[in-house]
Amino acid sequence: MLEGLGMTLPIIQAPMAGVSTPALAAAVSNAGGLGSIGIGASDAAGARAMIDETFAQTDRPFNVNVFVHGPAVQDPEREAAWLAALRPAFAEFGAAPPSDLRVIYKSFSDDPEMLSLLVEKKPAVVSFHFGLPPAETIAALKNAGIRLLATATSLAEAEAVEAAGIDAVIAQGIEAGGHRGVFDPLAADDGLGTFALTRLLARKTGIPVIAAGGIMDGAG
Numbered sequence: 001m002l003e004g005l006g007m008t009l010p011i012i013q014a015p016m017a018g019v020s021t022p023a024l025a026a027a028v029s030n031a032g033g034l035g036s037i038g039i040g041a042s043d044a045a046g047a048r049a050m051i052d053e054t055f056a057q058t059d060r061p062f063n064v065n066v067f068v069h070g071p072a073v074q075d076p077e078r079e080a081a082w083l084a085a086l087r088p089a090f091a092e093f094g095a096a097p098p099s100d101l102r103v104i105y106k107s108f109s110d111d112p113e114m115l116s117l118l119v120e121k122k123p124a125v126v127s128f129h130f131g132l133p134p135a136e137t138i139a140a141l142k143n144a145g146i147r148l149l150a151t152a153t154s155l156a157e158a159e160a161v162e163a164a165g166i167d168a169v170i171a172q173g174i175e176a177g178g179h180r181g182v183f184d185p186l187a188a189d190d191g192l193g194t195f196a197l198t199r200l201l202a203r204k205t206g207i208p209v210i211a212a213g214g215i216m217d218g219a220g
């Protein structure tokens with residue numbers, strides 16, 4: 001995989017939606033690793049600008065990361081209770097909570113505009129977080145020559161990743177910063193650490209495994 005992508009360092013910079021920038025991704029790719037931008041919190045127009053900005057700063061491959069969470073299910077009663085509970089916190093700042101909650105992150109599973117953008121721009125790599133998109137979406141990205149990665153926090157998720165034809169799996173241990181890419185937040189969670197999960201996936205899957213979580217320095 002490293003050779004195929006022309007990488008000289010076996011290091012992938014974690015995508016961090018809303019935090020990591022095109023400049024950071026380009027710097028990592030220019031240094032021989034794989035830089036990443038996180039577009040999970042962007043719409044297609046915002047993502048286009050980030051992708052163009054990254055292409056402008058590097059000729060090397062980089063990764064574009066999307067959120068593939070399940071659809072939000074509205075529960076007006078529960079949401080009203082949360083908003084009521086938060087009212088005093090808003091009041092401290094002289095503000096009132098919103099009247100209702102809305103979905104802020106669109107899932108890539110349900111975003112044909114974002115899929116068209118990725119097929120048009122053809123970044124070297126696209127990675128999935130929180131789940132996998134439908135088979136047709138995976139096929140469309142692969143047909144565009146894009147290599148695919150997906151986060152797994154358990155063996156079951158990694159097996160789904162491999163079965164879907166994804167090129168490599170990211171073993172995201174419980175130590176990982178930010179949100180964990182669990183597929184189903186209501187399912188049982190073993191909370192495996194990076195070392196245990198990486199070894200388990202390396203043994204039980206036939207695709208490359210990328211360790212993520214708690215790796216702070218060169219020694220790590």
Ligand SMILES: Cc1cc2nc3c(=O)[nH]c(=O)nc-3n(C[C@H](O)[C@H](O)[C@H](O)COP(=O)(O)O)c2cc1C
Nearest residue numbers: 014015016017038129175176177178212213214215
């Ligand atoms: C602020 C922040 C935002 C993150 N956003 C994303 C994201 O958009 N997509 C994603 O796949 N992972 C995201 N992650 C998780 C990272 O990709 C990675 O798994 C994690 O940072 C690795 O653990 P470490 O920070 O201990 O090295 C985020 C992590 C942090 C700290």
